[in-house]
Amino acid sequence: MGVGLLGVVLPGLPTVVFLLMAAWCAGKGWPALEDWLLNHPHWGLSIRNWRVYGAVPRKAKVLASIMMSMSLILLWLSAIHLYWQFALTLVLASVLLWLWLRPELSQEN
Template sequence: MRKAAVRLLWRALAVLSVVLAVLGTVLPVMPTVPFLIMAAWAGGKGWPALETWLLEHAHFGPHIRDWRARGAVPRRAKWLATVMMMGSATMMQFTPLPLYVRIGVPAVMAAVAVWLWRRPEP
């Protein structure tokens, strides 16, 4: 009984990740591939067929396999993420958010950008 419940939770996380990835295909602020990587990871724990499907997917499979093998991120994705973060940080400066948010969030984005650019490329 407990094993079935744990498998169901892994599947729920995998489905939620796929749903967020699908949203990422239409919303410019949501990433797609990171959620698919998480879906493949969760699927590997509770839904092997979903994991296999994601790993063999013609478009997203190579990105997931590169991440698993070497933690690699394509240069195009690095540029896109960096430009999107810079755009978000710039737009945030023109909002009535508290100063600590307008400084803190871009600082976190800058740290993420540094981490991202330190990742190997496929």
């Protein structure tokens, strides 16, 4: 978790990947935390929908799309080699396609 938090302020160090790994490990090693997250009034339904159906809420899809688009704009404005600009654009486009193909469930499920 500490490495993930460092990623918030250090460029180039991923944040989300380390926080997801920390959450997964904590859920496996700390059943009370997993129960708390699954029954949480705000996050519980989204976590259960992801586990059972692989569903992602539309709001999360839109927010991810906006953030990836902003990242691509900054990438193409940077001085990074053209090869990396195309490669990273392809990777992000693939992730967006995968994300938008995930099912959406209503918040009442």
